[in-house]
Amino acid sequence: MTVDTRAPALLPAHPAFATAKVLWVRHWNEHLFSFAIERPASFRFRSGEFVMIGLQGEGDKPLMRAYSVASPSWAEELEFLSIKVQDGPLTSKLQKIVPGDDIYLGKKSTGTLVADALLPGRRLFLLSTGTGLAPFLSVARDPEIYERFEQVIAVHSVRRVSDLAYHDELVGKLAEDPLIGEQAAAQFHYVPTVTREPFHTSGRIGELLENGKLFEGVAGDPVLHPETDRVMLCGSMDMIRDFAALLEGKGFKEGSNNAPGDFVIERAFVG
The missing domain is CATH 2.40.30.10 (Translation factors)
Incomplete structure (x- = not known):
């Protein structure tokens, strides 16, 4: 060393x-x-x-x-x-x-990837690429999230296996966390996917939605419903643009701090 x-x-x-x-x-x-x-x-x-x-x-x-x-x-x-x-x-x-x-x-934080910008729901999908995982590490370790939602699903898409930061902690369902360990064991789901190297789950997030792998182990229908599902998006601009359009096509409405909705993105990062 x-x-x-x-x-x-x-x-x-x-x-x-x-x-x-x-x-x-x-x-x-x-x-x-x-x-x-x-x-x-x-x-x-x-x-x-x-x-x-x-x-x-x-x-x-x-x-x-x-x-x-x-x-x-x-x-x-x-x-x-x-x-x-x-x-x-x-x-x-x-x-x-x-x-x-x-x-x-x-000296001051801000942002829209927060629970307050979402309407109540049953399942919360945290969809990220690359370092877009960061805010969802925060959200997934907050006890309030497990009070608001029955299931929390963190999806992380990267190019290489070594890019799966925090993989072991997330696979372990945040068991070492002092505040949400027990809740996460029952409610948290982690879906890592790799696009350019062999891995047990491969493909972009949109592909996982189409083939159903996004919902493996998750209770409920293997589709996204605006009545019960809430979504946060963070990562590449292409992913956010495409998925936001897909969600809007399914009837989801974008939320903000002033007007909570069915899904949120961080506007400060995507322009």
Whole structure:
């Protein structure tokens, strides 16, 4: 094991952002990693929301990007899932952080991938590609979700098996979680799928909907009903666009914080 002996990277105070310490970093593969930072005592958020985080940019200007919080609203730390872009303005630096480093954190969270933007229902489908899994890690670990819905189905589509971040925790139905372990054991379903390597489930999310694999082990009809099913979408713009159109064709209505509906997407990420 290589031990990092450099001094922690500290950031100057900024009037618009808080400064938080990096607690841990986990590299899943060469282009995907997770990390957690301290949670300021004053920071509040709803499970599924996003916040601005960043590092020092050119000169004195912080370089900030929107990241969904992967930890639930009750957690004492703030967890994030990120891609690595070697020439990316922020991620080229962010992927090199180590425990003890400073990171900038926005003082307020926001977003529509929250339970409040959905009408009551029986089944909640969390459909994600790539790092779009992040807000659903937050939602799926929130006790309130299991009070609102009888079943919670998290679907994660990636290109390679190594891209299935949090696979083992999700396969284990979040059994180690102190607050929702028992509820998740009975109500949580995890559907990982890989599109470019051999895996027990393959194909894009739309294909799983058509062939019924999306509903394996899930009680109820193997179709989506706007009367009983609620859907959250996060990931590639193509997936969100296509699935939103499919849902609207089935009679689902998009929801928002001001007008709850049958499905939600994060408009801030898709334009």
